[in-house]
Amino acid sequence: MISAEGVGVRFLFDRQRRVITAGAARLRRIGSETWGLRGVSFTIDPGEGVALLGASGSGKTTLLRLLGGVYTPDEGRLSVGGRVGTLLSVEAGLLSLLTGRENALQLGVLAGLSRTQARAALERVKSRSRLDVYFERPVSSYSQGMRARLGFAVAEATGPQIVLLDEVHEAFDHEFRQVIEDCGRRIREQGGIIVAAGHDHAMLERLCDRALHLEHGAIHADGPIAPVRDAYLAASAAA
Amino acid sequence: MAAPHSEAFDAQEARLERARTRSGWLAAHVASLRRTMDLLSVLTAADLKFRYGRGPFQVVRWLFDPFALVGVYLVLITVVLDRPGTAPGLSIACAIVPFQLVMLGVGNAMGALTLRAPIITNMAFRRTLLPLSSVLTEALAFGASLLLIALMMGIYDVAPTAAIAWLPVVLAVNLILATGFAYPASLFALWFRELKPFALSFVRILFFLGPGLVPLSETSAGARPLLELNPLTGLFESYRDLFLYGRSPSAGQLVYPLAFGVVLLAIALPVYRREQREFAKVVG
Numbered sequence: 235m236i237s238a239e240g241v242g243v244r245f246l247f248d249r250q251r252r253v254i255t256a257g258a259a260r261l262r263r264i265g266s267e268t269w270g271l272r273g274v275s276f277t278i279d280p281g282e283g284v285a286l287l288g289a290s291g292s293g294k295t296t297l298l299r300l301l302g303g304v305y306t307p308d309e310g311r312l313s314v315g316g317r318v319g320t321l322l323s324v325e326a327g328l329l330s331l332l333t334g335r336e337n338a339l340q341l342g343v344l345a346g347l348s349r350t351q352a353r354a355a356l357e358r359v360k361s362r363s364r365l366d367v368y369f370e371r372p373v374s375s376y377s378q379g380m381r382a383r384l385g386f387a388v389a390e391a392t393g394p395q396i397v398l399l400d401e402v403h404e405a406f407d408h409e410f411r412q413v414i415e416d417c418g419r420r421i422r423e424q425g426g427i428i429v430a431a432g433h434d435h436a437m438l439e440r441l442c443d444r445a446l447h448l449e450h451g452a453i454h455a456d457g458p459i460a461p462v463r464d465a466y467l468a469a470s471a472a473a
Numbered sequence: 474m475a476a477p478h479s480e481a482f483d484a485q486e487a488r489l490e491r492a493r494t495r496s497g498w499l500a501a502h503v504a505s506l507r508r509t510m511d512l513l514s515v516l517t518a519a520d521l522k523f524r525y526g527r528g529p530f531q532v533v534r535w536l537f538d539p540f541a542l543v544g545v546y547l548v549l550i551t552v553v554l555d556r557p558g559t560a561p562g563l564s565i566a567c568a569i570v571p572f573q574l575v576m577l578g579v580g581n582a583m584g585a586l587t588l589r590a591p592i593i594t595n596m597a598f599r600r601t602l603l604p605l606s607s608v609l610t611e612a613l614a615f616g617a618s619l620l621l622i623a624l625m626m627g628i629y630d631v632a633p634t635a636a637i638a639w640l641p642v643v644l645a646v647n648l649i650l651a652t653g654f655a656y657p658a659s660l661f662a663l664w665f666r667e668l669k670p671f672a673l674s675f676v677r678i679l680f681f682l683g684p685g686l687v688p689l690s691e692t693s694a695g696a697r698p699l700l701e702l703n704p705l706t707g708l709f710e711s712y713r714d715l716f717l718y719g720r721s722p723s724a725g726q727l728v729y730p731l732a733f734g735v736v737l738l739a740i741a742l743p744v745y746r747r748e749q750r751e752f753a754k755v756v757g
Binding site for chain 2: 255299327336
């Protein structure tokens with residue numbers, strides 16, 4: 235289960251408009267601050283699939299990073315119960331100089347597996363990602379879709395109860411989208427949670443039955459995906 | 474009799490519970506340590522690939538990197554300047570080798586966040602281990618640097634003595650001091666990105682503000698107390714004691730850099746722990 239109460243994420247900037255940490259802000263003059271999210275409250279129950287809708291800069295990525303533990307809330311309370319699998323950027327956490335196998339081992343361990351478990355999962359990651367011989371090649375030679383496939387296969391191998399996807403699933407080919415959808419369905423049937431952001435509404439609708447519409451870092455609407463999506467599209471068209 | 478039996482039983486239960494708690498505590502700590510080792514090993518293995526590339530040249534680069542880095546100093550001292558004194562090339566190698574671990578550890582730690590930006594912005598993990606893994610990467614490189622000292626001992630015909638048994642202790646102090654420098658260096662690079670080269674220059678200056686080029690005994694009496702404030706001084710002198718003079722290092726030579734490293738860690742680690750929550754905002 236995921237529960238957020240009045241959650242906010244703040245970004246501090248120096249005078250050159252570069253993001254700085256709170257520690258740096260104590261040492262240097264702050265240029266400005268902005269809240270990527272503010273006053274965000276919701277709960278997501280086991281078995282739910284939630285789509286995040288909104289224009290670019292509305293806070294979708296910030297919210298996903300917050301749920302994935304990449305950011306911590308600067309205000310409010312957040313509780314995320316369960317092992318989290320993330321695919322939050324096209325790079326999917328992959329380091330270009332390493333091969334698919336080396337990346338899979340590293341990401342598996344960083345995601346919570348032991349080295350032995352991560353090694354044991356490598357062949358499954360290889361077959362699941364369908365990278366074949368490319369699995370032994372540096373990731374710098376991969377297409378975006380291949381990177382996303384590897385990132386997803388590693389996230390899946392860690393046995394996540396909560397899967398967070400940020401637009402990257404849109405880089406997948408038709409065949410692998412089916413894999414994602416099947417995996418998402420299975421995780422939800424087992425009481426897991428899917429939270430996905432993106433602009434491919436048809437795919438989001440197949441993965442999720444509920445949507446949060448974000449606007450300027452706050453929740454504008456929360457409900458079944460079809461009406462929330464329609465209202466969002468109507469508002470976008472009117473703007 | 475029931476009550477005493479019950480008390481004994483309760484006491485036994487309490488003892489068992491304490492033992493269970495203790496074993497639970499121990500098991501949790503063993504599991505945590507194992508997890509830390511796993512994380513450090515994958516981070517360091519990846520770092521080594523970045524540092525030395527891959528393929529057959531990886532080993533060649535590992536072996537020759539220290540020679541390329543410090544060879545210029547050695548050529549300058551032993552050939553060009555033709556300095557007098559006891560085995561000047563070995564003396565300077567005893568300073569350059571431990572210095573390289575500190576210097577490269579600092580340099581690597583300062584670039585660790587940028588290097589791992591794709592991971593930092595994609596998932597949560599123990600980011601506090603990043604500077605330590607940077608130092609461990611350089612510690613492996615350091616293994617090749619020790620060959621430089623062996624080579625110099627051969628050139629100057631200096632035989633190893635039993636004092637070499639102190640090497641693990643000296644290496645441990647060297648590693649702790651390098652780690653102590655790595656955490657504040659990583660924070661400095663995060664807070665003052667444009668000043669990174671100055672931080673490296675500052676560490677480089679520490680070499681020259683210590684007995685790097687000449688042993689402490691050859692420096693002026695007036696400068697000596699000041700040079701001894703430099704944590705690298707004790708380290709350089711300890712290496713010279715082991716490899717050049719064949720005697721055990723003095724306690725003060727080891728305790729001061731050790732204490733310096735521990736104090737740096739005690740100050741920087743809590744700050745780093747607090748700051749790591751915002752790394753993704755900065756590198757993302």
